[in-house]
Amino acid sequence: QKEVEQNSGPLSVPEGAIASLNCTYSDRVSQSFFWYRQYSGKSPELIMSIYSNGDKEDGRFTAQLNKASQYVSLLIRDSQPSDSATYLCAARYSSASKIIFGSGTRLSIRP
């Protein structure tokens, strides 16, 4: 099992709807999780981090962490065409500063 797994998509969501992205993780990673956004041809940029069980909201973005089920999700409300990108789930590996990434989910927001 990979440490961090994502559905590669593509996920197509109508503009204005809620986009839901999911990620599962193994026991080998710590409880620190991150969502990075990567536009085509660009580098990843951090959009959300979550460390505690539950929800964390930042503007239109909500990250959810469920430690019992070992999954972390990202919700994007009021989806905009500019949200079309690949979303990478990442986790910090055990007690080190090693950050590992999932394979990414490609999100497409259709007008």
Added chain:
Amino acid sequence: EAGVVQSPRYKIIEKKQPVAFWCNPISGHNTLYWYLQNLGQGPELLIRYENEEAVDDSQLPKDRFSAERLKGVDSTLKIQPAELGDSAVYLCASSSATGITNTGELFFGEGSRLTVL
């Protein structure tokens, strides 16, 4: 404040040729990462430095890849000889913290896209 700077942005070489990539992290960032990203995949860690020490190079193919970070600032990643399968984007990232204090916020450079013919 300048971000992470990488060069070259693009490189096309023939197989068996050597190639080198350079990275200048954000000033003051003591953790530096080199990742490899294939099309449609997430970044895969090659090597991680804390200051000048390579603390994790377990994923670096040491028969052909080498890296260094002299004086704990700039870093170079070298491939010699390059193979067709090495075609990818090589991403450099830096972070201001180390170990368990690392918040996971990595700042990435624009990447170096390598094409091996």
